Amino acid sequence: MGELxxxxxxxxxxxxxxxxxxVSFVIIYRATGVVNFATPALMILGAFFTGYxxxxxxxxxxxxxxxxxxxxxxxxLASERIALRPMVGRPAFSAATVTVGxxxxxxxxxxxxxxxxxxxxxxxxxxxxxxxxxxxxxxxDIARLIVGLVAIGLVGLFLTRSRTGLAMRATAFDQETxxxxxINVGRMFGLSWGIAAAMAALAGAMLVAGxxxxxxxxxxxxxxxxxxxxxxxxxxxxxxxxxxIIIGIAESLTxxxxxxxxxxxxxxxxxxxxxxIMIIVLMVRPYGLYGTKEVVRV
Amino acid sequence: xxxxxxxxxxxxxxxxRLYTNYASEMAIFNTGAKRLWILIGFxxxxxxxxxxxxxxxxxxxxxxxxxxxxIGLNLLTGYAGQVSLAHAFFLGIGAYTAAVLGGEAxxxxxxxxxxxxxxxxxxxxxxxxxxxxxxxxxxxxxxLYLAILTLGLVFIxxxxxxxxxxxxxxxxxGRAPAEPVFLGFDxxxxxxxxxxxxxxxxxxxxxxxxIFVVMALLARNFTRSRFGRSFAAVxxxxxxxxxxxxxxxxxxxxxxxxxxxxxxIAGALFSIVIGRISPETWNFFLSVDFLAVIFIGGLATIxxxxxxxxxxxxxxxxxxxxxxxxxxxxxxxxxxxLNVFELQSIIFGVLIVVFLIVExxxxxxxxxxxxxxxxxWPFSY
Numbered sequence: 233m234g235e236l237x238x239x240x241x242x243x244x245x246x247x248x249x250x251x252x253x254x255v256s257f258v259i260i261y262r263a264t265g266v267v268n269f270a271t272p273a274l275m276i277l278g279a280f281f282t283g284y285x286x287x288x289x290x291x292x293x294x295x296x297x298x299x300x301x302x303x304x305x306x307x308x309l310a311s312e313r314i315a316l317r318p319m320v321g322r323p324a325f326s327a328a329t330v331t332v333g334x335x336x337x338x339x340x341x342x343x344x345x346x347x348x349x350x351x352x353x354x355x356x357x358x359x360x361x362x363x364x365x366x367x368x369x370x371x372x373d374i375a376r377l378i379v380g381l382v383a384i385g386l387v388g389l390f391l392t393r394s395r396t397g398l399a400m401r402a403t404a405f406d407q408e409t410x411x412x413x414x415i416n417v418g419r420m421f422g423l424s425w426g427i428a429a430a431m432a433a434l435a436g437a438m439l440v441a442g443x444x445x446x447x448x449x450x451x452x453x454x455x456x457x458x459x460x461x462x463x464x465x466x467x468x469x470x471x472x473x474x475x476x477i478i479i480g481i482a483e484s485l486t487x488x489x490x491x492x493x494x495x496x497x498x499x500x501x502x503x504x505x506x507x508x509i510m511i512i513v514l515m516v517r518p519y520g521l522y523g524t525k526e527v528v529r530v
Numbered sequence: 531x532x533x534x535x536x537x538x539x540x541x542x543x544x545x546x547r548l549y550t551n552y553a554s555e556m557a558i559f560n561t562g563a564k565r566l567w568i569l570i571g572f573x574x575x576x577x578x579x580x581x582x583x584x585x586x587x588x589x590x591x592x593x594x595x596x597x598x599x600x601i602g603l604n605l606l607t608g609y610a611g612q613v614s615l616a617h618a619f620f621l622g623i624g625a626y627t628a629a630v631l632g633g634e635a636x637x638x639x640x641x642x643x644x645x646x647x648x649x650x651x652x653x654x655x656x657x658x659x660x661x662x663x664x665x666x667x668x669x670x671x672x673x674l675y676l677a678i679l680t681l682g683l684v685f686i687x688x689x690x691x692x693x694x695x696x697x698x699x700x701x702x703x704g705r706a707p708a709e710p711v712f713l714g715f716d717x718x719x720x721x722x723x724x725x726x727x728x729x730x731x732x733x734x735x736x737x738x739x740x741i742f743v744v745m746a747l748l749a750r751n752f753t754r755s756r757f758g759r760s761f762a763a764v765x766x767x768x769x770x771x772x773x774x775x776x777x778x779x780x781x782x783x784x785x786x787x788x789x790x791x792x793x794x795i796a797g798a799l800f801s802i803v804i805g806r807i808s809p810e811t812w813n814f815f816l817s818v819d820f821l822a823v824i825f826i827g828g829l830a831t832i833x834x835x836x837x838x839x840x841x842x843x844x845x846x847x848x849x850x851x852x853x854x855x856x857x858x859x860x861x862x863x864x865x866x867x868l869n870v871f872e873l874q875s876i877i878f879g880v881l882i883v884v885f886l887i888v889e890x891x892x893x894x895x896x897x898x899x900x901x902x903x904x905x906x907w908p909f910s911y
Contacts, residue, residue, distance in 0.1 A: 265672045318887045324674055325613050329825055330886050332818055336879030340872045452814070455685075458678045466674075477569075498693035507682035511667070516677055517669055 237367035240481060241487040247480025252435040253457030255277045255384050255463060262404040262467050263424035264316065265324050269331040271432050272454035278304045278433020279440040280342055280353055286354035293355050297437045302431040308337075308429025311424045320421075343448045350445030357442045372442030379438055384473055387427065388403040391469075399409030400424060404467075414497025456473030456483075459510035465523020474521060479483030558750055564716070575739055575875035579732040587731045588803060588842060594738040595799045596839035600823035601749045601832055602792025607821075609753055610785035610828035611765025613673070616680035617793050617820045620657040620685035620813030624794025625707065625801035628653040632708030639705045640696050646712040650741075653708075653792040653798035661790030665783040672768070684814050704808030707801035710737065738799055740765055745792060750832045761785055762830075822878065826885050828894030837893040842878075849874045 236317045253271060281303050285296030311334055320329040357372035391397040402410040403420040411417050432454070439453065440446055460479050464471025487502040494501075519525045549555040559565045579587045603617050629806020632911055633641035634647035666684070671679055692701040698703035710717040718730045728736075752758050763771035764781050772778050801807045819842060853870060889895045 263704075267678065279862050313882050314888070322886075322890070325677065326673060326886050326890065329821060330883050332821065333879045333886070336818070337876055337884070340875045340879070344872055369823070371910065377757065455681065458681060461658070462678055498689065504686050504689045507685050511679060513687075514671055515673065517666060518564030 233277070233335070234365070234367040235488060237365060238369060239484050239491060241364075241367070241369045241373050243481030243484030244477060245323070245480070246484060247374040248377035248438050248477075249435050249475035250378045250457055250460045251476030252383060252431055252471045253454050254460040254476050255387060255469055256292070256431040256435065257457055257461045258464075258472050259387070259424045259428045261461070263400060264318070264320075264327070265419055266319075266331065267324075267458075267466075268425075268428065269328060270334040270338055272430070272451035273342060273456065274304060274308065274337045274429045274432040275360050275439070275454045276342045276448055276451040277307065277338055277345075277436070278429075279353060279436035279446075280345055281433065282437040283353045283440070284345075287352060290354075293353070293441075296354070297434060300437060301433045304433035305426040305430040308425040308427075309422045311429075312425035315419065316425070317418060326466045339448060339451060346448060350447065351362070351440055351450070352445045353437055353440050354445075355437075355441035359442065359464035361445075367482065369441060372455060375391055375441070376438045379434065380476075383431065383434055383474070385451070387431070388469055396423070399499035419421055432442075457504045461520070462510045462519055463513050465520030466519070467524055468522035471520055471522035482506070482509060532546075548662065548868060552813060556754065558747070558754075559606065572743075576736075576849050578724070579735050582730050584729065584731040584876055587735050589847070591731070591735045591738045591803050592800070592838050593843045594735070594742040595803065596820070596823055597836045598738075598742055598799070598841050599747050599796030599820055600827065600835035600839045601746060602789040602796065602837045603820045604750060604824045604832070605752070605761070605792070606785045607766065608824055608828075608835075609758065610761040611768075612668070612782060612785055613677045614680045614786075614789065615677055615814070615817045615821070616683040616687070616815035617686050617789070618812045619816070620661060620790040621792035621797030621800065621816065622687060622691055622809075623657040623660055624653040624797030625807055625812070627794065628708040628729075628798035629801060629807065630697055632711075633706055634709065635707065637699065637703075639699050643709065646708070646717070647715070649708055650798060652796065654794040656786040657790040657794035657797075660782055661786040665786035666779060670887060671780040682814075682815070684817055688809060688813055691812060697761065698807075698809050701809055704806050707805070707807055708798060710734070710802055712737075712750035734802065739793065741799065745795065745834055746836070749792070753832070757781075765830075775891065791870075801870040822882055822908055824892075825882060826892050828892030829890075829895045831892075833897075834892050834894030837897070841893060845878060845881075846874050878900070 246528075251274065256271055256274075257268060260266060263519075278300050281300035282293075282296050282328060284297045285291045286293055289296075302520070315330050315334055319330055324500075355372070356368070357375055360371045361368045362371060362374075363369075391401060399410070399415045400413060400420050400423065402413065403417050409415050435454070456479065457476075460475045461472060463479065464473075464475030483505050484504045486505045490497055490501050491499075513520065547561075549560075554560065566902060582590070599617065599621060603614065606612050606614050614892070628641050628649045631642050631644045632646060633639070634643055635641035668676060668679060686901065717733045719733075720730065721728045721733070760771065760776045760781050763774070763776050763787075764778060768778055771781075777871055797812075804811070807877045823838035823842050824835055825838070826841055827836070828834025849870060853873070885892055889897065
């Protein structure tokens with residue numbers, strides 16, 4: 233019972249981070265129709281800047297996270313303006329390949345900034361645990377879930393309640409019509425990249441928090457948000473939250489119970505569980521749980 | 531095929547674009563200049579290994595292997611429009627098929643020690659069969675969904691490679707590749723032909739060259755066939771293609787299988803060049819390398835795949851040569867602004883972005899511009 237509860241809570245925590253990364257993908261996909269493969273590198277850069285402001289300069293965790301999000305939002309805006317804007321009107325996959333190029337550039341940049349050290353952030357959680365019903369629960373997992381839900385809730389509020397959010401949704405719905413209505417479509421693209429990059433930074437900071445240090449190749453963890461958005465639907469924020477938590481829990485339960493019940497599947501099997509779920513979902517529901525079905529015309 | 535060799539008399543009289551029959555217009559080498567340059571290029575490739583040191587010869591073999599794999603990915607992504615990030619997975623299957631059939635049983639791994647004449651075709655066929663099994667699933671999804679699905683395949687494949695210890699040697703350990711013994715003729719021994727010594731690196735280069743020429747010609751011919759045209763139809767408008775009687779499922783399955791065949795052959799040869807193969811070799815980044823080959827080289831061109839392969843493989847050498855003029859640390863440690871490996875990766879990433887924005891047709895597009903400039907000279911078009 234204790235083991236199950238601890239495993240579930242860890243899954244919820246990871247799920248919260250996956251949901252944030254998923255939302256980061258979804259915002260860009262909705263606005264520009266591009267899957268941003270640079271997200272993992274943006275995430276690791278975000279974690280680096282959190283560590284830089286927190287450890288090297290010595291600011292409190294919350295301040296350093298917010299500063300890192302601002303830096304990453306600027307990077308997001310800049311990369312949209314320089315690399316993605318010229319790709320408007322070109323095939324979606326060409327634009328997605330541009331983001332693969334950005335991924336390589338940012339990953340090298342992060343590796344260079346980090347040097348030979350391990351990446352740490354000065355989070356207040358560490359390896360602290362709480363005892364709930366006999367289960368040892370890491371406080372960082374609770375923080376991940378809460379931060380994830382609050383951040384996604386704020387983005388949701390912004391999109392549904394604010395004037396700019398309305399303009400962003402209109403752009404996502406129909407670019408030409410929004411242009412005709414006086415919306416600066418290019419600025420909406422930039423804004424969505426900014427928000428998405430800030431979201432990735434927050435996810436990175438929360439993912440590195442509570443660990444004893446990671447390397448830059450840790451960035452590939454963020455690719456697990458791709459199964460999340462496939463399961464939730466490429467254009468649904470609600471889907472990202474639900475699917476993030478499902479994938480997080482599935483992964484965590486596999487890590488706890490698979491060595492015990494199915495050791496023949498091999499070590500670290502939990503790493504590929506999200507991808508297996510994704511392939512099954514693509515077979516059954518190609519547009520995910522909440523995604524909009526694509527209408528195709530000749 | 532026969533039209534490729536039939537010669538139109540007009541091409542020899544300085545009127546290269548006048549065709550008097552369909553066969554000569556459809557020929558692969560339809561102008562005299564093409565034939566001449568192919569001939570020169572081929573002789574250059576035959577002589578080159580004797581003029582270069584053995585590191586460069588190995589690098590040359592790697593270029594040819596990347597060209598084979600690149601052509602495979604280009605058939606799938608460039609011609610049939612099916613984006614795949616799973617290319618590294620199929621390269622891996624090819625490499626391990628070859629290693630199991632043609633390798634040596636040592637250190638707990640399976641190795642049957644068969645001849646290259648058996649393992650080379652099978653190294654292509656086994657990945658092709660795996661791809662044909664997976665393709666019906668992949669055919670259900672389109673565009674970016676397919677990219678994400680194939681990305682999942684790479685990670686699942688890497689896990690399987692790490693766990694299948696009797697075949698691959700396991701994570702971090704790896705195994706020796708297949709032995710290149712073709713019909714009892716050991717390609718790794720030193721030979722002397724007409725007083726010229728041929729070492730194993732040169733031998734390997736020639737082996738790759740022969741396979742490359744055969745596979746490039748096959749691909750070029752394939753794209754001109756009925757199936758090649760059905761690939762293009764599926765890429766340009768899949769529903770319209772289906773309405774006209776092109777079976778989407780069959781075409782996509784064929785595209786995946788052929789692409790995997792090329793990947794498998796490339797993987798088997800690649801494993802011989804690098805000497806020892808570990809499961810981590812066949813990862814996401816290798817797939818990205820191949821995407822870079824076709825995007826930098828030029829989508830839907832065979833020549834472009836070759837140009838892209840030369841570029842991607844030679845880029846590190848180019849960067850090494852440039853380091854003398856740039857404020858970077860030529861070593862591997864810290865110190866300068868960037869070290870060599872970081873600079874290579876950054877240039878690689880930036881070039882993918884720049885080519886897609888500035889010249890979507892890639893290096894082949896650049897070459898077309900140059901060629902058309904001189905062809906139309908002194909007019910602008």
